[in-house]
Amino acid sequence: MRNVAIIGYGLTKFGKREGSLRDLAAEAGKSTLESIPNLDRSEIKGFFLTTTDGEPYVTASVAENLGLKPALSAKLENLCASGGMGITVAYGAVASGIVDVCMVLGVEKMSHLKIAPPMEWDFTRGGIMPPAVWGSMYAQKHMREFGTREEDLALVSVKNHRNSSMNPFAQFQKPVTIEEVMKSRPIVSPLKLYDCTAKTDGAAAVVLTNEELARKYTDSPVWITGTGQSSLGASFGNVNPQYTTWPAVANASRDAFRTSHTTPEDIDIAELHDAFTINEIIEYEDAGFVEKGKGGQFIREGQSEIGGKIPVNTNGGLIGAGHPIGATGVAQSIEVVQQLRGEAGKRQVGSAEVGFTLNLSASVSTASVIVYGRKQRSGYS
Amino acid sequence: MRNVAIIGYGLTKFGKREGSLRDLAAEAGKSTLESIPNLDRSEIKGFFLTTTDGEPYVTASVAENLGLKPALSAKLENLCASGGMGITVAYGAVASGIVDVCMVLGVEKMSHLKIAPPMEWDFTRGGIMPPAVWGSMYAQKHMREFGTREEDLALVSVKNHRNSSMNPFAQFQKPVTIEEVMKSRPIVSPLKLYDCTAKTDGAAAVVLTNEELARKYTDSPVWITGTGQSSLGASFGNVNPQYTTWPAVANASRDAFRTSHTTPEDIDIAELHDAFTINEIIEYEDAGFVEKGKGGQFIREGQSEIGGKIPVNTNGGLIGAGHPIGATGVAQSIEVVQQLRGEAGKRQVGSAEVGFTLNLSASVSTASVIVYGRKQRSGYS
Numbered sequence: 001m002r003n004v005a006i007i008g009y010g011l012t013k014f015g016k017r018e019g020s021l022r023d024l025a026a027e028a029g030k031s032t033l034e035s036i037p038n039l040d041r042s043e044i045k046g047f048f049l050t051t052t053d054g055e056p057y058v059t060a061s062v063a064e065n066l067g068l069k070p071a072l073s074a075k076l077e078n079l080c081a082s083g084g085m086g087i088t089v090a091y092g093a094v095a096s097g098i099v100d101v102c103m104v105l106g107v108e109k110m111s112h113l114k115i116a117p118p119m120e121w122d123f124t125r126g127g128i129m130p131p132a133v134w135g136s137m138y139a140q141k142h143m144r145e146f147g148t149r150e151e152d153l154a155l156v157s158v159k160n161h162r163n164s165s166m167n168p169f170a171q172f173q174k175p176v177t178i179e180e181v182m183k184s185r186p187i188v189s190p191l192k193l194y195d196c197t198a199k200t201d202g203a204a205a206v207v208l209t210n211e212e213l214a215r216k217y218t219d220s221p222v223w224i225t226g227t228g229q230s231s232l233g234a235s236f237g238n239v240n241p242q243y244t245t246w247p248a249v250a251n252a253s254r255d256a257f258r259t260s261h262t263t264p265e266d267i268d269i270a271e272l273h274d275a276f277t278i279n280e281i282i283e284y285e286d287a288g289f290v291e292k293g294k295g296g297q298f299i300r301e302g303q304s305e306i307g308g309k310i311p312v313n314t315n316g317g318l319i320g321a322g323h324p325i326g327a328t329g330v331a332q333s334i335e336v337v338q339q340l341r342g343e344a345g346k347r348q349v350g351s352a353e354v355g356f357t358l359n360l361s362a363s364v365s366t367a368s369v370i371v372y373g374r375k376q377r378s379g380y381s
Numbered sequence: 382m383r384n385v386a387i388i389g390y391g392l393t394k395f396g397k398r399e400g401s402l403r404d405l406a407a408e409a410g411k412s413t414l415e416s417i418p419n420l421d422r423s424e425i426k427g428f429f430l431t432t433t434d435g436e437p438y439v440t441a442s443v444a445e446n447l448g449l450k451p452a453l454s455a456k457l458e459n460l461c462a463s464g465g466m467g468i469t470v471a472y473g474a475v476a477s478g479i480v481d482v483c484m485v486l487g488v489e490k491m492s493h494l495k496i497a498p499p500m501e502w503d504f505t506r507g508g509i510m511p512p513a514v515w516g517s518m519y520a521q522k523h524m525r526e527f528g529t530r531e532e533d534l535a536l537v538s539v540k541n542h543r544n545s546s547m548n549p550f551a552q553f554q555k556p557v558t559i560e561e562v563m564k565s566r567p568i569v570s571p572l573k574l575y576d577c578t579a580k581t582d583g584a585a586a587v588v589l590t591n592e593e594l595a596r597k598y599t600d601s602p603v604w605i606t607g608t609g610q611s612s613l614g615a616s617f618g619n620v621n622p623q624y625t626t627w628p629a630v631a632n633a634s635r636d637a638f639r640t641s642h643t644t645p646e647d648i649d650i651a652e653l654h655d656a657f658t659i660n661e662i663i664e665y666e667d668a669g670f671v672e673k674g675k676g677g678q679f680i681r682e683g684q685s686e687i688g689g690k691i692p693v694n695t696n697g698g699l700i701g702a703g704h705p706i707g708a709t710g711v712a713q714s715i716e717v718v719q720q721l722r723g724e725a726g727k728r729q730v731g732s733a734e735v736g737f738t739l740n741l742s743a744s745v746s747t748a749s750v751i752v753y754g755r756k757q758r759s760g761y762s
Contacts, residue, residue, distance in 0.1 A: 001382055001476075001477045001478055022505075047612070052437040053435075054434075054435020054436070054437075055435070055500065055501045055502070056433040056435075056458060056460050056500050056502070057458075057459070057460045057500060057502045057615060057742065057743055058501065058502070059458070059459065060459075060460075060502070060612060060614065060615035060742070060743065060746060060747060061501075061502055061505050061615045063612060063614070063615070064614040064615045064616065069611075069612065069613050069614065070610075070612045071609070071610040071611055071612065071632075071633075071636065072466065072469060072470070072473075072610045072612075073459060073466065073610070073612040073747065074457045074458060074459040074463070074466045074467070074470065075456075075457070075458040075459070076455045076456070076457055076458075077437060077438075077440070077455060077456040077457075077458070078438070078440065078441075078454060078455040078456070079437050079438045079441075082455070085453065085454065085455045086455070088453060088479065089453070089455065089470055089473070089474065091477070091479070092453075092470070092473040092474040092476075092477040092479045093470065093473040093477075095382075095473075095477035095478075095479075096382045096472070096473040096474075096476035096477040097382055097476075098469065098472070098473045098476075098608060119436065119437050119438060120436045120439065120442075121436075121437070121438045121439070121441070121442055124403075124442050227479060228452070229451075229452040229453045229454070230450075230452055231428070231441060231444060231450060231451045231452065231453075231454040232450050233441065233444070233445040233450065234438060234441035234442045234444075234445045235445065251452075252452070255452065361438065361441070362438055362441065365441060366441060366454065
């Protein structure tokens with residue numbers, strides 16, 4: 001199989017946006033095309049739209065709006081992990097040679113929704129349990145079991161808002177203090193407003209190609225060196241019976257490290273799925289960056305800050321940058337690409353060689369991990 | 382890249398079915414697992430659900446019902462070509478080595494709908510144009526330009542109903558006469574009821590694996606030897622300005638023949654996308670089986686009958702077997718696998734070595750072609 005690189009990207013401002021889903025998609029797509037001046041749009045032979053939008057054939061409308069006439073094309077959905085799964089599918093399509101150049105465009109329009117609409121999935125579980133309820137249970141047990149403090153959760157929010165204040169595309173542009181987080185409106189104890197993601201409109205896109213073509217389009221390709229995924233089911237209780245250990249994250253991370261021939265020590269920058277602040281703390285652990293139970297300490301010691309041991313969510317994460325469901329995983333990849341290329345502006349972590357993204361769905365029942373490098377992978381195991 | 386084979390399949394009876402979309406999916410999935418007794422469900426590491434159903438995360442519910450814990454997983458949608466595109470995406474995921482064993486499960490539940498629901502796509506075109514209107518225009522121009530007769534259209538329906546009467550999973554189990562077709566209720570001239578597909582509930586699934594593993598699971602793997610796709614846009618007029626020549630079909634067929642190192646003469650059995658009878662006639666031409674304008678003659682001479690030069694739609698096609706949107710392309714692949722394995726019962730065409738499927742979307746704006754062989758492809762170009 002061929003090595004595959006990301007050669008360009010574009011995104012919209014995240015937040016409450018006017019215009020339709022198709023308008024947002026067109027904005028991110030156009031910006032992506034402009035990021036690769038040597039690429040003619042006729043060369044884009046794969047096109048995946050990642051979104052939870054239920055409208056059939058919206059992929060074809062978006063492609064048409066962008067002037068694309070791809071070969072392989074489809075909408076791809078895996079709830080909040082749609083973007084990560086979409087990039088992985090595109091990676092397979094390019095690595096196998098089905099297509100040479102492939103765009104993945106994630107998009108979501110949520111600001112018009114009063115609440116996140118209940119899904120049939122909820123009813124198959126016996127009732128509706130808003131995500132913050134899961135988050136609350138995970139947080140309570142982690143606090144009880146490992147001494148994690150409410151202030152540790154708040155520090156994640158403070159860090160991610162500080163990072164998003166340096167990201168011109170982020171939904172939240174203002175830093176918050178630990179006091180502001182601690183005093184923000186209670187949602188489900190111990191989670192407060194600033195511990196949670198908001199509703200976000202937005203779109204983000206990347207273009208992938210193979211090793212024969214990458215240098216034709218850019219001097220700074222960012223290689224996908226490994227991937228891992230795990231889809232353990234659709235039920236909260238069955239999938240994470242211990243609450244504070246997330247097997248999907250551990251499985252996907254292990255496979256991504258194995259296929260990329262890296263270890264957690266090699267990672268210079270990570271984008272984790274901070275749907276709630278507690279997520280980021282548990283993910284430090286289950287991705288393998290710290291021992292189980294040491295996540296609170298990691299954020300307290302500033303290890304996940306820009307300048308720390310492994311800067312995490314330098315774009316602001318889902319809490320600071322926003323969480324436009326189908327676009328989230330794509331935006332995570334874009335942040336890694338920007339950091340590895342030295343294009344991250346005020347958020348730049350210095351010289352980063354290896355990056356990591358973790359994109360999750362639905363009470364951590366599905367995980368998608370991608371590892372990226374400035375250097376090509378030497379072999380595939 | 383690795384060679385990839387289909388190693389098992391299963392489907393539900395097509396037609397008006399009780400039960401939910403998830404019930405139908407479970408039935409086809411279970412039947413597929415039973416078709417590969419040596420395969421433990423834990424080995425299925427890729428899972429794609431192809432459907433137009435808009436419900437988020439239904440893929441995870443279906444996987445859970447089947448006892449699957451895949452790695453890579455997503456819902457995949459490209460309207461009526463969802464199945465063909467889904468199998469192609471799975472082919473890439475297996476060929477590239479991201480996953481070794483992958484299930485593609487197509488499913489649709491339509492019988493409860495009074496009419497096919499208008500799509501936002503229609504409104505972006507300026508209004509609603511039911512598919513039969515396109516079919517009518519294609520048919521009228523083909524008749525005017527090439528002397529194709531209403532009776533030629535009817536012969537397609539007669540053939541496909543005869544074939545479906547030998548397919549225990551087909552929606553329509555009774556043969557029809559040419560008189561019955563000609564006298565059936567007018568829809569949009571010259572198309573009558575029996576020239577059109579009906580609403581269908583149903584599900585169909587296949588499992589793909591690579592060349593290292595295929596023989597572990599079956600003595601009769603059917604290899605995917607090439608693929609081609611073309612997505613030219615979402616608009617009827619722009620995509621097929623000449624009405625009787627369908628560039629998406631020609632593009633996708635050309636690429637599939639090129640990548641499989643075959644020519645139209647090599648094809649022993651073809652499943653074409655007969656959304657309307659006129660489609661099958663134009664597809665004989667644009668796939669390359671006959672010259673432009675000779676499609677009517679091909680059906681008149683019985684060349685697409687079982688026993689003819691290239692048996693087409695031996696399972697009954699969309700008109701006879703049914704057209705459960707997201708499952709249709711998967712069912713086409715299953716028919717080819719059955720024919721190449723000699724498992725097609727009364728419909729068996731004799732010894733078939735090379736098969737061809739063509740799956741389309743939305744007024745032939747998107748096409749997906751797959752070529753299959755009893756022998757592995759020798760190289761990839």
